[in-house]
Amino acid sequence: MIKAIVIALAALSVAVPAAAEVKQDNIRRLVRLEQRGLKSAQQAHLNGLITPVSTGAVRGFNYDRAWLASQPEASGGAQFQCLAEALYFEARGESLKGQFAVAEVILNRVDSPRFPNSVCGVINQGTGRKYACQFTYTCDGLPEHISEPAAWDRVAKVAKAMLSGAPRALTNGATFYHTHAVRPSWSRKFTKTASIGDHFFYRAGYRVSSN
Known part of the structure; x- marks a missing residue:
């Protein structure tokens, strides 16, 4: 059982850094936009850096x-x-x-x-x-x-x-x-x-x- 948990955690440790690196890269790009005097989250949306607001809270x-x-x-x-x-x-x-x-x-x-x-x-x-x-x-x-x-x-x-x-x-x-x-x-x-x-x-x- 313990061995299975260790294997599962190892698998997660492989997947998480890739996602984290993408997130950190987007954050760095957002900071650069902010430093140029542009709008942060909305400007990022307009330039395709992040996805639009989720509609999950508004069903259908x-x-x-x-x-x-x-x-x-x-x-x-x-x-x-x-x-x-x-x-x-x-x-x-x-x-x-x-x-x-x-x-x-x-x-x-x-x-x-x-x-x-x-x-x-x-x-x-x-x-x-x-x-x-x-x-x-x-x-x-x-x-x-x-x-x-x-x-x-x-x-x-x-x-x-x-x-x-x-x-x-x-x-x-x-x-x-x-x-x-x-x-x-x-x-x-x-x-x-x-x-x-x-x-x-x-x-x-x-x-x-x-x-």
Whole structure:
């Protein structure tokens, strides 16, 4: 019995270093990216250094209204509430993918050193300063009421799924977006990553010439 255990441990000792070396190599590459002033985990994802966020915490996840409808009523703490409210006021009229895409932008900002490190911090950045807020509904001076229960139920489930580990597979790391109806000056400088529903999505970084 003891001999069998020793043999099994020996086999493990052969397999583990190879995996550890790969992990250490990825870590060293992430550190080099960080030293160049690039985003750590998200930048690594964009460059294929690590795998996307696992969907293990979100059983059967897909961008389908039937799947969303099958999910239990969503609730949660302050960060959940902030994300659900942002989706309600910013994207409740969007397609399901459009709502997930807006949620991606918010969570990408949370991960970025350029923005506050919490959902509520990102959403309320600049609130209280006229025309300086990041999300219009937080500083337009209009009262915000949740008057469409069905829409709230949907965006709440989207928020819960994203906070539970649903993949960010739609916007390619975007941290900005705007509607098709406007063209802010910053959009000419940033890299467009996606067009979903009524929004264009971008990440910081100058455009690469197509010539």
